[in-house]
Amino acid sequence: MREAIDYLPRRAASLVYEALDDTRVVVINGARQVGKSTLAERVWRNAPNGVARFLDDPTVRVSAHDDPIRFVQHPGLMLIDEVQRVPDLWLAIKHVVDRDPRPGRFLLTGSARLLGLRSLPDALPGRSETIELWPLSVGEIDGHEDGFVDASFDQGADLRSEWLGLRKKDYLALAARGGYPEAVKRTAPKRRQRFFEAYVADLLARDVQQVADIARASEMRRLISLLAGQTAGLLNINRLANELQVSNPTVRHYVDILETIFLVRLLPGWSANATTRAVATPKVIFVDPGLAGYLTTGTGAAPLGGLLENFVLSEICKQLTWSNTPARLFHYRDRDQYEVDGVIENNAGEIIGIEVKSAETVRSEDFRGLRLLQRRLGDRMRAGFVLYCGSESLSFGDGLTCLPISALWTTRSGEE
Structure with a gap:
């Protein structure tokens, strides 16, 4: 069982508990590394007869892919971490909660705006509630x-x-x-910069590709820097397109992706x-x-x-x-x-x-x-x-x- 280190209580925790009391599927959604898994695990540990499935484990992921219906069968609360990694689970969850509509069946986490992902079916309207988790306040x-x-x-x-x-x-x-x-946690500026450096690299290598096929990652990296340079300014598509030497529709598409993966709002x-x-x-x-x-x-x-x-x-x-x-x-x-x-x-x-x-x-x-x-x-x-x-x-x-x-x-x- 995983243990959270130096856990800081999240105000979203009460929202998750309230939603589980009357909703079949609760989703904790937000950017990578904001603490979704940590929060979800603490909620799961307090649930009687709860079980957790972590899809960053290759064996667990293969099982979910090969037999999604059996994977989600459990009488108590089931936590599924990084649920977007196996899109077929959405229809399996829908199948289960439609036949057993008790609240508090599933607690899901994801690192992108789940319903915006191209690979996920629109399977859970009316059955789920999404709690958006931001970085710590x-x-x-x-x-x-x-x-x-x-x-x-x-x-x-x-x-x-x-x-x-x-x-x-x-x-x-x-x-x-x-x-x-x-x-x-990293109080030394250089150590914090190394975290941010790795964070951006991971977003480009994993999250962006999860949402859309981007042939030229260098354009996306440059766009992120340009947006940071005008943070809290108006979105100027024409200027960005000229800077990047790409079309206006391409810039709009890229910005949509960055919003989907919770980098910008x-x-x-x-x-x-x-x-x-x-x-x-x-x-x-x-x-x-x-x-x-x-x-x-x-x-x-x-x-x-x-x-x-x-x-x-x-x-x-x-x-x-x-x-x-x-x-x-x-x-x-x-x-x-x-x-x-x-x-x-x-x-x-x-x-x-x-x-x-x-x-x-x-x-x-x-x-x-x-x-x-x-x-x-x-x-x-x-x-x-x-x-x-x-x-x-x-x-x-x-x-x-x-x-x-x-x-x-x-x-x-x-x-x-």
């Missing part, structure tokens, strides 16, 4: 609350945060650390009837800012402000997977050059605007884009926050507040 690593998303909708612009003494250099260090558990442009001049082009962020920082180390390609913005937006994305407030993250930019780095919209249509500043002071001009949204949205605009590298939590007018970036993970949600 700062709160998970350092033992803080990670309650900003819920608190921002609950308290609006009245939200305040205690300063932890962090400055710009500290936030950049946190961004460079990232959240992959193995990278977090595209944040849609936000718009509403009140803001018809909005630009629809998505913004690109890396799922892990530490990897983005590694890819631009020594190149001067990525401004530190872009890496810091990526750091903040990725922390918000992590919280959205477990927050009590159902919401989505967008960005806003219009043809008049007004922009807001992050726009969080809940199911009621309420908006939290986020601006990220690398400075340790805040000016009135930093709220320019937030004020525009506030004027146009009225009561729909719950609050606008400038998150910055300074120490104070201060009001800048009705509905507008500046907070230290650390408010993201030190804020306690209402239910806590």
Whole structure:
């Protein structure tokens, strides 16, 4: 039996247990090396009469391929790790759970967006729930609350945060650390860089090929570097195609692959009837800012402000997977050059605007884009926050507040 070393509790664990209580098949999905297998094993060990199957074992994989129906027969919870390695298992699982619809039958893990893989049949709609696991959040690593998303909708612009003494250099260090558990454990920068180097090589050699046939891996590697150089910027297909000397459709295809394997996330442009001049082009962020920082180390390609913005937006994305407030993250930019780095919209249509500043002071001009949204949205605009590298939590007018970036993970949600 495998043992997790230096395990850090994951907020997704409670989501997995809740899903197993009423759902036949639960999938833990996410990037390679974010801790899916470790989390799944801890859940499995707590299940009575559970069994685990690890498809990175060649013997186990051959058995699953040769006799998938018998492979998935078990009266209790079955954990199948890296399930995308044997696509035939999906139909076998469907066969089993359709005949025995008890909840908590299967716990599956995978390193790509499973239903987007070309080799997998669309076999489990209505029978499964997917829990998306991101790299570790700062709160998970350092033992803080990670309650900003819920608190921002609950308290609006009245939200305040205690300063932890962090400055710009500290936030950049946190961004460079990232959240992959193995990278977090490596405190020496050179050792962490070696992890990132191997990580990218493994993605190109395994995950990319799992999703699509890429004849020229060098083009994909170059694209990853170019995207890191403009992290938290708009996705400019034309510029990337010119840089790579390939067609626009090829670039779009490559970016889709990178999103499928959880390397990057595209944040849609936000718009509403009140803001018809909005630009629809998505913004690109890396799922892990530490990897983005590694890819631009020594190149001067990525401004530190872009890496810091990526750091903040990725922390918000992590919280959205477990927050009590159902919401989505967008960005806003219009043809008049007004922009807001992050726009969080809940199911009621309420908006939290986020601006990220690398400075340790805040000016009135930093709220320019937030004020525009506030004027146009009225009561729909719950609050606008400038998150910055300074120490104070201060009001800048009705509905507008500046907070230290650390408010993201030190804020306690209402239910806590």
